[in-house]
Amino acid sequence: MSDLRRSVVLVSGGLDSATTLALAREAGFVCHALSVDYGQRHAVELEAAARVAAALGAVEHRVLSIDLRALGGSALTDTRIEVPTTPTAGIPVTYVPARNTLLLALALGWAEVLGARDIHLGVNAVDYSGYPDCRPAFIEAFERLANVATRAGVEGEGFRIHAPLLPLGKGAIIREALRLGVDLAATVSCYAADSEGRACGRCESCRLRRAGFDAAGVADPTRYV
Amino acid sequence: MSDLRRSVVLVSGGLDSATTLALAREAGFVCHALSVDYGQRHAVELEAAARVAAALGAVEHRVLSIDLRALGGSALTDTRIEVPTTPTAGIPVTYVPARNTLLLALALGWAEVLGARDIHLGVNAVDYSGYPDCRPAFIEAFERLANVATRAGVEGEGFRIHAPLLPLGKGAIIREALRLGVDLAATVSCYAADSEGRACGRCESCRLRRAGFDAAGVADPTRYV
Numbered sequence: 126m127s128d129l130r131r132s133v134v135l136v137s138g139g140l141d142s143a144t145t146l147a148l149a150r151e152a153g154f155v156c157h158a159l160s161v162d163y164g165q166r167h168a169v170e171l172e173a174a175a176r177v178a179a180a181l182g183a184v185e186h187r188v189l190s191i192d193l194r195a196l197g198g199s200a201l202t203d204t205r206i207e208v209p210t211t212p213t214a215g216i217p218v219t220y221v222p223a224r225n226t227l228l229l230a231l232a233l234g235w236a237e238v239l240g241a242r243d244i245h246l247g248v249n250a251v252d253y254s255g256y257p258d259c260r261p262a263f264i265e266a267f268e269r270l271a272n273v274a275t276r277a278g279v280e281g282e283g284f285r286i287h288a289p290l291l292p293l294g295k296g297a298i299i300r301e302a303l304r305l306g307v308d309l310a311a312t313v314s315c316y317a318a319d320s321e322g323r324a325c326g327r328c329e330s331c332r333l334r335r336a337g338f339d340a341a342g343v344a345d346p347t348r349y350v
Numbered sequence: 351m352s353d354l355r356r357s358v359v360l361v362s363g364g365l366d367s368a369t370t371l372a373l374a375r376e377a378g379f380v381c382h383a384l385s386v387d388y389g390q391r392h393a394v395e396l397e398a399a400a401r402v403a404a405a406l407g408a409v410e411h412r413v414l415s416i417d418l419r420a421l422g423g424s425a426l427t428d429t430r431i432e433v434p435t436t437p438t439a440g441i442p443v444t445y446v447p448a449r450n451t452l453l454l455a456l457a458l459g460w461a462e463v464l465g466a467r468d469i470h471l472g473v474n475a476v477d478y479s480g481y482p483d484c485r486p487a488f489i490e491a492f493e494r495l496a497n498v499a500t501r502a503g504v505e506g507e508g509f510r511i512h513a514p515l516l517p518l519g520k521g522a523i524i525r526e527a528l529r530l531g532v533d534l535a536a537t538v539s540c541y542a543a544d545s546e547g548r549a550c551g552r553c554e555s556c557r558l559r560r561a562g563f564d565a566a567g568v569a570d571p572t573r574y575v
Contacts, residue, residue, distance in 0.1 A: 126476040189416060189418075189421075190417040191414060192415065195412060196414075196460045196463050217454040222458070222463050222500065226495065226499045230455045231452065234446075234448035234449070234460070235421045235447075235448040238447050257499060257503070258499065258500070263495070263498045266495040267495055267497075270495050274450070274451045274488050274492075279482040311500050330574070350403045
């Protein structure tokens with residue numbers, strides 16, 4: 126790998142993407158962190174994203190804004206839909222239509238401008254139980270798309286979409302994070318965190334995260350309300 | 351086809367997307383027009399898009415804003431890169447990295463919220479001589495992606511991406527537009543139109559459009575500066 130192999134890393138401020146960034150750095154990538162403010166309820170995540178990007182050695186961090194509230198359809202962007210606090214069957218209402226397609230499209234555009242051929246994102250086995258756009262088939266289909274969609278894909282070396290957490294559950298991700306020295310107390314996973322980044326402890330994301338610390342056998346450093 | 355088959359139609363304000371909207375209406379679709387303000391130089395296009403959507407019977411028109419100028423890399427979003435007035439070999443500098451991937455991702459998200467399973471866009475043979483994300487292989491790859499990326503694709507009927515102009519040159523598109531009664535004087539194709547929507551007559555888009563009227567054997571109704 127060249128000394129200057131660049132990657133665009135999607136960083137949300139949660140523990141999955143923080144761990145992904147740390148893995149990309151460990152693999153030797155020069156990392157450009159990208160966050161997207163899509164009108165999500167948990168805007169405090171974006172502040173966490175900036176801290177995470179700086180702490181884990183990204184060379185820069187950019188935030189793109191697009192207001193998906195104009196389209197509605199998800200508890201994360203539509204305040205009329207309540208964030209559930211009990212497990213639900215099937216795809217949850219916190220699913221944001223085509224969200225990861227959009228995030229990867231933006232990452233792809235920036236990667237092409239930077240001359241990067243790699244993109245990292247933190248989707249994993251916990252997510253893809255519920256969200257279609259976190260499954261291996263989605264990642265593979267996006268990689269194929271990237272290589273016909275872009276000047277770089279058509280004229281040069283192809284793109285690679287890296288999802289290094291794909292086979293991992295939350296406990297395994299947390300163990301990876303601790304091995305890599307990620308400060309998990311600085312990450313925010315909660316769908317309904319307060320303005321100081323304190324987690325609700327009740328939403329699906331909080332429950333999965335707490336269970337992950339239990340599975341990893343380590344103390345949960347999360348600040349709860 | 352059900353009486354209420356809905357489609358999200360990407361409408362830029364140019365003649366290609368106007369003709370595509372007219373074709374979608376002719377095919378019986380209830381059309382939801384979507385425009386994206388991505389910081390393009392030709393913002394006057396968005397006003398044309400609103401007129402086109404209303405005139406051609408879209409049931410609604412929404413504009414989403416995302417500032418791709420933050421990423422740079424194209425003459426259409428970076429004012430430091432000049433819009434060329436002479437033909438260039440290969441992919442032109444007016445190429446916006448991953449633009450159609452992004453536009454289709456947004457259309458896909460809205461389609462899923464609406465319960466629509468169809469998306470129309472106006473890419474065509476003139477475009478794909480230069481832009482990779484206007485080629486048939488791109489449209490096919492996006493359709494495959496849509497069907498693994500979404501709740502609707504995974505759980506229900508699949509999505510179809512319609513690009514009815516794909517095999518057509520500019521002259522043939524203009525003849526279709528005239529057959530369908532599209533008011534081409536209301537459309538804006540120029541990359542550098544002035545604030546009243548008057549075309550420069552010199553950029554690549556203007557040259558292709560003018561050549562199209564010649565090929566169609568009809569008078570060019572475009573207002574030039």
